Amino acid sequence: MTRSPPLPAAARGVIAKDRGALARLITSAERRDPAAASALRALYPRTGHAQIVGITGPLGVGKSSVINGLLHHLRSIGRTVGVVAVDPTSPFTGGSVLGDRVRLERDPSDAGVFIRSMANRGHAGGVALATREVTRLLDAFGFDVVLVETVGSGQADIEVRDIASTSVVVLVPHLGDEVQTLKAGLFEIADVFCVNKADLPGADLAAKDLRELVSLGPGPGGWKPRIVTASAREGQGIPELWNAIGAHERFLDETGVRADAERKQLAAELLALVTEMVEREVSSGLERDPRLRELLDRVARREVDPRSAAELLASRVRGRRAPGR
Amino acid sequence: MEKRASEPPIRVLIAKPGLDGHDRGAKVVARALRDAGMEVIYAGLRQTPEEIVEAAIEEDVDLIGLSILSGAHMALFPRVMTLLKKRKASNIPVFAGGIIPDEDAARLRRLGLKAVFGPGTSLERIVATARGIARRRA
């Protein structure tokens, strides 16, 4: 590990608080561009200061509106805020409409705010492959708090817990049967529940139901999820939500759970990166392998079964990787 | 399955400056660009030129599309162009659609807008033009 090489220009831009440089570096990270990797390497020692909060929950519950509320609350108490809002990519066209900005009102001359929309580009789990690196870039830039909004696909939106120190699950009073499916998955990552749209009837009942659910047993390290009711539209309950998030952060520090949790997140990140690297190598290797087509023909003629064909290909890939190791 | 496009998608900001409250047209264009494989950052209604330019910088877009019906285009669009220049972002191409008289369209093109579409323009033409003028990067 060398310490002395000069900083890449992109990293220098981030350190100099050049918003355009930050934005371009985020684009590079999304493209899995090697330039982003070297900038991230240089910036890594400067990260670890931002508080990263995940805002997840089913479609349309008010995640962006809650983020808008938090944004204004945080600015009013002098904290700077980065926002990363993820929306789904169409698996058919590769395109997407990223609409979360519509809900985010802000003063465009306020340098204490930076908002970035991301398409998930086919990644499952409610965030994009590059979302963690994007939060890290915002961290290195110096934002105090980074808010991450997930796709909003419901039960599967759980990967944000590998990125955030506190995960907020936003719900609305009447989720009906959907609650049953959310109990597995989404509910299990909640450090804080936010029952939004409390201006609609039924919020108190929903909060009561949640309280019962939560009382069934504490989560990792003994934390019992907080439940907050809010109306993002009317600006109600947002300071209370921020207090509940703060309570969880204090719990992490006072119990020593934070170090453990961060280690788990880093382990998940390393595994994801290795998987990405190997997958890329394997798929590009296979694409170039003329024997793949021939093998495919044989599978189609039912001379070879798919698993045997896959084992053959896998052993070739391993064979290619073996020398030099 | 991780879909890995061979070429990164074009990122385009669609915004609606001015005070009129109709964004149907902007939404239809946004959807058409999405269906053409682009990542469309939809900023919504009543955006000031300052908000539009800040959003374009933060989102690092390859293209900006402005939609307007209110008739305020000759006040708002030049301001967008000036702000882009001021923020050293005038390499981001801008196109516009809406109710814009021909003589205004010509003046806007002289100000640097790459294309100005009237109400009857086909979506195919808008998509093709957008793809043609989008900023390309190494």
Ligand SMILES: Nc1nc2c(ncn2[C@@H]2O[C@H](COP(=O)(O)OP(=O)(O)OP(=O)(O)O)[C@@H](O)[C@H]2O)c(=O)[nH]1
């Ligand atoms: N009545 C009421 N409506 C709300 C409230 N908060 C948000 N909404 C409305 O709910 C709708 C969705 O709000 P968003 O903030 O976009 O929700 P979201 O969860 O970010 O949506 P996706 O990102 O599409 O999943 C909008 O029409 C909001 O105006 C609230 O507190 N009360």
Ligand SMILES: [Mg+2]
């Ligand atoms: Mg949203």
